[in-house]
Amino acid sequence: MPDTLQRGLAVQMVETLRERLLSGQIASGTRINEVELARELNISRGPLREAIRQLVSEGLLVHRPNKGAVVFEAEPDEVEALFELRSALETAAARLAAVRRDRKDITALRRACERSRKLLAAGRQFVHHTDLDFHRALLDAARSPRITEQVWRVHQQIIVVRSRQDVPGSHTDASLADHEELAEAIAEGQADRAAELMEGHLDRVRLQMIASMKGSGASRD
């Protein structure tokens, strides 16, 4: 590799690893081998270790002393705690979005719903992707960068845990209905209602994920 752009190797590695973790290319629970990974990425262990430490404090990896890093792994109880945090953040975001009530943001919100509906009508299962799009649009509408940042972190953790058991897109139609109701409440500036809807929505998603975890093999090998 020409390595022409060596501007911030560690930063690049954070992004590379993040992609691999989110895509499930490195599954939840696997141990990270520093020298092997460093060789594969054509870099030395220094920047890699820095990248790993950042991902650790982002919650995608956990650090076991003298054992290196393993990909974040969560039992149902952990997932409940995670969703408590997510709910706290996203209900607040829904409130803020309803209060701000910016026209452009609201049309973006509705657009996300329409895209989901089209894919769903076409029988596609990619709704998991568009689900993220909707929540992203809602965070944009909330216009609170700090909250957005934290929500994104939680989403990442959930994605990593979810990547183990492959829930294709089972919660699609129910979620879509939730989304559309939410978009309407926000469009009409009903902050409390938006928060309630968001809480209910996340409760449903949570329950489904827990059930899915207990259904498939959530135990270790």
Next chain:
Amino acid sequence: MPDTLQRGLAVQMVETLRERLLSGQIASGTRINEVELARELNISRGPLREAIRQLVSEGLLVHRPNKGAVVFEAEPDEVEALFELRSALETAAARLAAVRRDRKDITALRRACERSRKLLAAGRQFVHHTDLDFHRALLDAARSPRITEQVWRVHQQIIVVRSRQDVPGSHTDASLADHEELAEAIAEGQADRAAELMEGHLDRVRLQMIASMKGSGASRD
């Protein structure tokens, strides 16, 4: 020095630096010199860099490319955004505390209030410390480790920013009244009211901090 316990130098450095940052020993806005700091701490730059990177992703430091790390610094707008996040998290925590309603936690909450009141009656200005104690007790009562973790991060950032201008303990009596009302609402299980009280409390604290920032020299040197 022999440093007999070399178990996790980078981890130790994270704690050491965190202390220095929170105590204001390293003021907001100052640049970190890696080699100088490494020499002072009797370690090499490797672990120090890792510690720095972790503190960066915790928000206590910010990373300027090819310029190293500088201690987190916030203008009033940034502080507003920070308090939006804090409010989202702590109102949720107040709700959870009121729902859980554990007796031991509630007595701990009241104890924190009493300690504040005693110090205030004695004319002491250490209430800033006991303020943190109260919020910590409330988070314990919420029993949501993830939320607690995130709130603590935001608190840290606020402390660092606050360390620049020295607000000794001006918002003491008003805050104490807020705390006592909050404790009562939680004790009676009034979740919505607790959330409202927390929101109002944080609004007041926010406004006071913003005013204090604009009052003293918030500009750079």
Next chain:
DNA sequence: GCGACTTCAACTGTTAACAGTTATCACTTT
């Protein structure tokens, strides 16, 4: 005298070699 260009120094970014620790595997002993 003022401005632009060049050179140098300091600091970050990166790499490779070194030390310590833990886990595994084989060997011995009961």
Next chain:
DNA sequence: AAAGTGATAACTGTTAACAGTTGAAGTCGC
């Protein structure tokens, strides 16, 4: 044969040396 103990190997934790870049200071030219 099973269990315990010791040695070896692999991997993390740490250190010191190297390269590249940026910023500043000093000098030369206009």
